[in-house]
Amino acid sequence: MGALFVMPINQPAQKERFLTRSRMVSLVLGVLGILLLSSGLWMMRAPAEPPPDVGVDLSSLSLDGWDPSSVRQDYPVGKLVVTTDREDYQSGDLRLLIPVLAQDLSVQDDVDSGSLRIGPGLYEYSQLPAADTNANVSIAGHRDVEAAEFYYIDRLSDGDLMYLLYKETVYVYLYESTEIIQLDNWNPIACKEYPCLTLTSCDPVGTFVNRIVVTGRLVDIWELNDQVVFAARADAEIFQNR
Helix, strand or coil, rough: CCCCCCCCCHHHHHHHHHHHHHHHHHHHHHHHHHHHHHHHHHHHHCCCCCCCCCCCCCCCCCCCCCCHCCCEECCCCCCCCCCCCHHHHCCCCCEEEEEHCCCCEEEECCCCCHHHHHCCCCCCCCEEEEEECCCCCEECCCCCCCCCCCCCCCCCCCCEEEEECCCCEEEEEEEEEEEEEEEECCHHHCCCCCCEEEEEEEEECCCCEEEEEEEEEEEEEEEEECCCCCCCCCCHHHCCCC
């Protein structure tokens, strides 16, 4: 007897079902891709109102004067330090002003996700500003989510001024540097030879790949009163004529 060839009658139906499943998988993947793209674009959005091109004065100038030579290296250089006053810190005790970015921010007690939803937060290893110590006041903030207070932190440059308000005292910091570091590099928030302000956030915007670090050096200390004006830049006439 010759060979018997039987054509399976259900082959077209199986092929049709297979193609249908393929289309469904492609559709699902397409929808997921659109959702991920939309999410990414939302994460990389800019704040609703970008900072002005020219810095703004937030308050009027009255300096008491401060002698940098009075600074002592009370904290071990290159080390992460937890201080008693840091442990006693309460959210809002410290205010951060960055006039060139039009930011006046209440500093939170931590850098966990809950705290950073409210605003920039103080690192556990931060010191609090003081007139005669090499305190490194280190603060983290968002660039891409919530209020994105540090979105334009990369715009800070030579001559820009930053301020910390703490216990009726104004600490004046002059921009010193910006660097991009790896996420696990904690050196920038360690104690330095001089008193400084360190601001950190994620980089590039919308990712957690690296960290952007902006440092300012303490250049003056004022008594806080109604006459104080916070100039955006050190070359501003109101700052030069203090």
